[in-house]
Amino acid sequence: MNLNPENLDQVKITVSTESDSAGISVIAVETQDDSGVFESTISLTQTSGSSGNRIRAFPGELITAKYEDRTLPLPYGISDDLDIIATSSIGADIPDIQRVSIEDLYVADSTGEQISKLTKNNQIQIVSHIRNNQDYSQQFTSIVQIVDEQNRIVSLSWIAGKLSDLQNFELSQSWIPTESGNYRIETFVWKSLNDPSPLAPSYVKSFSVK
Known part of the structure; x- marks a missing residue:
């Protein structure tokens, strides 16, 4: 998604948890003009609803991040896109x-x-x-x-x-x-x-x- 090597590109990411399957949408920004690395900060809450870059989640739950990739190699065409998904588990301060x-x-x-x-x-x-x-x-x-x-x-x-x-x-x-x-x-x-x-x-x- 490094579409412009002379500027900071942005990627829209959907983040969801088991407590909030609808999730939130956040923007990840490229760390440097041509790095191809995008970052966004998400905060977790157990007591409030999801809003902005904050999402409701509890220890032990899965958290999922997804974005739409439009820079696919062959045999995909120029108009194709693919959802790229990553998951992780949420830890706790108390075992x-x-x-x-x-x-x-x-x-x-x-x-x-x-x-x-x-x-x-x-x-x-x-x-x-x-x-x-x-x-x-x-x-x-x-x-x-x-x-x-x-x-x-x-x-x-x-x-x-x-x-x-x-x-x-x-x-x-x-x-x-x-x-x-x-x-x-x-x-x-x-x-x-x-x-x-x-x-x-x-x-x-x-x-x-x-």
Whole structure:
């Protein structure tokens, strides 16, 4: 697109993200008269709408830049054009595994009261508190599995939802132990079942059933 080697050429670029598929249009300007290198500065926002050279985007999303190239070699003709597309991913200041915290985990009875003595054939609640460490909302899936002394999974359940910015959230999942013994609770917070990227370190707690 260096059409005039004696002047700074310009290229119109469309930039889009997963949060703003319509995107924005910006102008990239050639760095020198005959460099063939074009630059434009884009800023990212999580709290405002897209406008000018600013586009709404969140960590983990894809960002796409596209321009129309009209300087194609053979077998293209002089009137042909082609969309040139580049993509990248948006990083975050906080690693994925620190985006959510598991603040607390305990066992409660059917009324929600925390208990320390568990007996078989009585329903219990596995209560966990998670916190969104980001100042924007994000999807999550909380998974709780209970493992017996032989490392067999005797219960597996999950809850999917959306955390508001900096939200503390209580989750409760029920289970009825049918056998006495020692067990451990393992809880995980993932992006989703389809994307098991951890948003928080796993949390493990042991308990006994009489």
